[in-house]
Amino acid sequence: MRLRDFPEEELFLQGSAACQGCPGSAALRVAFKALGRETILCVIASCTSVLQSPFPVSALNLPTLNMAFATGGATASGLTAAADRLVARGTFKEKPTILVWAGDGGTYDIGIQALSGAAERNTDFIYVCYNNEAYSNTGTQRSGATPYAAWTSNTTRGKDEWRKDVAQIMVAHGVPYVATASLAYPTDMYRKFAKAKEIKGTRYIEIQAPCPPGWKFPSAHTIKVARMAVQSGMWMLYEHEGGKTTYTAGTQRIIQGQSKLLPVEEYLRAQGRFRHLFSPEKDEERIGEIQGRINHIFETLQFTHKMKEHIMDIELAPPR
């Protein structure tokens, strides 16, 4: 799928209440293009509840439900049951896609119980978490998704804990499709959404969303920071399907050795939320800890990739 083949129709309308350079609206645009008009959207309390704009006009040109923080999975279960019934009755010709759009607060911390329940029942819906790694809507408080050493308004000397990985928790649920996406790779994101649309059952897609006011960088750098996150290994792009994880786009190129891992220092330097690691003096210890973790993960993946190639060679070699 190339950019010129993307549909022209905009379901996210201009003049919304989003900040300049908002990653949430950029992600919504690509998602809506891939999913099309036959979609029912459920927005969990997050920045999207704000950027869809005040009553009586909405910037989202889709049937939208605004729900409370903890209800993502539960609302989707209800919507799916209702849609199934309406299809059986003949009111709907086809079942619409049920899309839940939640932030990282509504997924990692508050909404995980409902999400886990819906995933365990294999409810037929797409759950999207657009992860800006803090509660940016209410003033950048720390969330379960905030990375190690990042500034938030209540971790002023940097967070002491490492972030948890909800995408891997969803993989452990054994749902049919789990994917991670990045704003800097729109074709990859579009392909993942289009693929998820065709699959039945719970599908989980997580998008990293660099937030200019929350992460403290200029609004023009939203895409640049998203790209640096993938290139430095702080964010990994993969899809998990049928018990198999496939790495895609930028992450795949690093694992296959086509491109080199960007030093994590460059990614951290691009954002004001890591400024305390560089001034007044450079905190080599904490930067080294982050780099060490990334190196460990990628060395393991690169080794596995090489071993697979090696095993393939043995299998393909003619018998002697």
Place this chain on the structure above:
Amino acid sequence: MPKRKKKDEEEEIGFVTTLSVPGEGSVGLTGSWRIFIPVLDEGKCNKCLLCWIYCPEACITKDIRIDYDYCKGCGICAEECPSKAIVMEKEEKKE
């Protein structure tokens, strides 16, 4: 004891709800937020469509025209343009 109304005698009861209707410019013409304005040099543009897909506000059409009524001036298009066909310039506002 009052009798229960028959079905065809029942009144239709309406209810008031906060239902938003989709529309452009839900918070007005957001172009007034802008400090820097993107200017396109069509000679340099190679129609790669990166600005179109990266624009968070859907302000660039697929045939590369910028909608200045709603463009918030974030500067992503100028930053990401590989041939530097879009440049951000300080906007002089008309009073």
